[in-house]
Amino acid sequence: MNLKVNIAGVELSNPIITASGTFGFGREYGEMYSLDELGAICVKGLTLAPRAGNPPPRITETYGGILNSVGLQNPGVDMFIKNEIPELKKYTCKIIANIAGNTIEDYCEMAERLSGSGVDMLEMNISCPNVKEGGVAFGTNAKTILHITQEVKKHAKIPVIVKLSPNVTDITEMAKAAEAGGADALSLINTLLGMAIDIKTRRPILANITGGLSGPAVKPVAVRMVYQVAQCTKLPIIGMGGITNGDDAVEFMLAGSNAVAVGTANFMNPYACVSIKKGIVDYMNQYHIKDVNDLVGQVVIK
Amino acid sequence: MNLKVNIAGVELSNPIITASGTFGFGREYGEMYSLDELGAICVKGLTLAPRAGNPPPRITETYGGILNSVGLQNPGVDMFIKNEIPELKKYTCKIIANIAGNTIEDYCEMAERLSGSGVDMLEMNISCPNVKEGGVAFGTNAKTILHITQEVKKHAKIPVIVKLSPNVTDITEMAKAAEAGGADALSLINTLLGMAIDIKTRRPILANITGGLSGPAVKPVAVRMVYQVAQCTKLPIIGMGGITNGDDAVEFMLAGSNAVAVGTANFMNPYACVSIKKGIVDYMNQYHIKDVNDLVGQVVIK
Amino acid sequence: MNHDVYKCKVISKKEIAPNIVDVTVLCREIAETAQPGQFLHIKCGDEISMPLRRPISICDTFEDKVRFIFERKGRGTNHLNLIEDEIDILGPLGNPFTISNDAFCNPVVIGGGIGTYPLLKLAKLLEKPTVYLGFRSKSQVTLEEDFKAASPNVTVATDDGSYGYNGFAIELLKDKIKQDKVDVIYSCGPTPMLRAVKELAEANNIRCQISLEQRMGCGIGACLTCSCETTSGGTWKYKRVCKNGPVFWSTEVVL
């Protein structure tokens, strides 16, 4: 049975990737199981300078999902390179650096610094709903996506993944813009903008007022977007949004994902990535599928 | 205790409205409890000519939500006026006619025909994701919303509610366009476009491939949009999207809804509207609130 | 209205074949009004996690008891299998089979798999119907004794020949029609079987009722999600399985 997948020339031992921001830099989950189990680890969103993030509370549960408003708390790209990459290099899993900037120059600068650092791919987070400047503002306009992708590509010496926001009228426009800008792969979806109010105190539960919705609740939106994007671009796709078990992962692959990322599911089950990988294998055994790539985009539309 | 709310000059005995398409023309649920319990009933989406709707399957459950792709099956506006209004007129609850057209002329024509028919308000469904022509195409572009609202207002002699689609980059733009076009009230949200694939057959579960996501899963997105819209328009708001219990309804009112609509929740609990109304009363008793209108928009942002 | 939501105490529950669970609950209201072919709309989990009920046929009723049998298939039925005390049921729903023993002297009842369950109460009410029950294989055979208690003319068929007649139940029906007079056929089962039954019945001018399945929302006729295609075509093309069915005349519907 083959579980290897290839994303823009980078070979992953299996299609399971950790979703940025839910897995830190791998240290904590790495205490629980070997990160060699993973195809790749996509690390917490990085910015050029260190960031404190948003005030707490930063998370709450909703029906079948969660809202978060971490706001890109991170030690900055240089500290990441210095302290985290050497740790991650102990494992065979590939490293994806998720980067977010306030300006286009920020992204380019980070792409430069990270290119020789040992990370295997860059993921441009142009869709974070929890910061005021940059972030989602870049990701909801096709022209900006085209431009920022072109610029970053000039500086990146490793493959660039553009991470798309679901908070748009037409996801295919955004995907096509990223493709036209030279993106090597796409990942989707980031979180949907949501809000929850505590009816006892009448205050928003999150100090940031709004937050990003993820988890099982968003899965149908994510599957639809992956399907739509797969129809309109040739780029490899990393699908995510609510994947909780092997069946969910298979559904994303049938919709057109070449690999899948697991985020919120890690919180309930720290071994989620391992058990989702096993679930894919079980499905492949049951349906006599030899190569996991044979699932990609195989949804049957009659 | 006062439960009466006023939407664009129409007085509802309480803030509970049935969400269009989930309650038919009231006949079936009317067998289970008196429709006098409701503030208003918003009927199944109407079109000028009768419509067959989409092929089955038209519904499936997702994690914490459902997808539907009914596609506006309905007997046409004239049959509705002839057969359904007299039945609905037996009750004290107000009648909202939900209308959807292929063209702007369709909407105007329906507005004309329904204006003298005994319905109390019109709800313009410019956000149905399950039909090819019209529907969502109108609802995702601010200019079109402005124009279509202006036109319909010329023909409607009763208040016009514009129902907004959540499948947009910026809901406030759409709300402001409807307000500028002369809308008397806004309702939101319609369903989020989603998809589910049966991994056994590898086919989309819905014959229509995609469908509209509703139910508890979408609540945080809906609350956020109601809150955003309440900040940017002066129009009364009918909030909906995943309301399942009294607490949910209170949350929508705090976010800025003057009334709430209940859709998917009816399916699990046919008495959902009655029990949600009771839940609001319980909350008001607990927090010593005399007038339900005192909840509207009272979320505290410090 | 003859349906409502009831909290029904579970009296007995057992697995009668792999993944097939036989349940009896207490509910006088449903037991006293239910007719063969009607169904229950069952809450299988909490309304947040699972916003939809699951439609399950009424298998039998006696006094204040209602029996239904379900296959553990997905999230809903797996969860239903865990409920030990009280089940929340909306019912009885839908149109029953038309029984008119005067006109329909020689009835045949033919069911396949889980489609056999809605036919038991029907078989009990008919006069010595001919009953054909088809299953994939011996381990799946269920309710044989119950049907035999209802009629002396019961034949079980298995696709793989591991029990009873070796082949599809439809073959038994074909032979029967060739040899005997059949006034009416009642059927429930997988779509390929229903399609064959419908064709056979119509080719031989036999009245035939079939019970259909469709994914459902409300279960009571309000949401228009449970459509089946009818022969009327045009804008009236779709009917509601929950309200206009689940039992239809074979000539009404397109399969």
Add this chain to the structure above:
Amino acid sequence: MNHDVYKCKVISKKEIAPNIVDVTVLCREIAETAQPGQFLHIKCGDEISMPLRRPISICDTFEDKVRFIFERKGRGTNHLNLIEDEIDILGPLGNPFTISNDAFCNPVVIGGGIGTYPLLKLAKLLEKPTVYLGFRSKSQVTLEEDFKAASPNVTVATDDGSYGYNGFAIELLKDKIKQDKVDVIYSCGPTPMLRAVKELAEANNIRCQISLEQRMGCGIGACLTCSCETTSGGTWKYKRVCKNGPVFWSTEVVL
């Protein structure tokens, strides 16, 4: 790593005050390594409906048993209350209280409401600590006997005076500090109480540890959702309650 996910058999469960549930589960791994102040991250429902675990303090451990006490507050804890057989627990997590009996000769333990539970095991390990337990009213008073078994110096206070000392526990602490030497204060409870304890301790130059609460995602330090504000400010302003806490030195954090 000294934490993992365990399926823990429920040995006993009882409501010890209105909506307060006292649970003991079997788990040798946690019981043997847990230290006072650490917490458990508990799965309260299925992962689809409730994607987040709930953090609950370890109240006590003995041999292979772990005791925790929770208040039924919302969806999660209400659901947890229904689990009778086996609970899925991630733990033990977080930093414990610092116990150093040499330097801290005269310890005071002060807790309020549900904040009293994480202090029991601590009180047991300290040498005759002075313990102040505050509750809203008599009906809420819990664990009094357990604390009294751990130390002879236990005083219960109720806000409404319906039991024990009439007033806030913080008043008792104020008096104590005036009269006696206090080397260290350990506290857990509602934020206004912690704020008062912190102020009092710092005004009197007493070392003080407080246990904080925050909404959590992963519980192990990876997701950065459980922040509290620290006195360091700048870009290192926020620390993780799950990993750097829940126990902090009062001088480390801003309340």
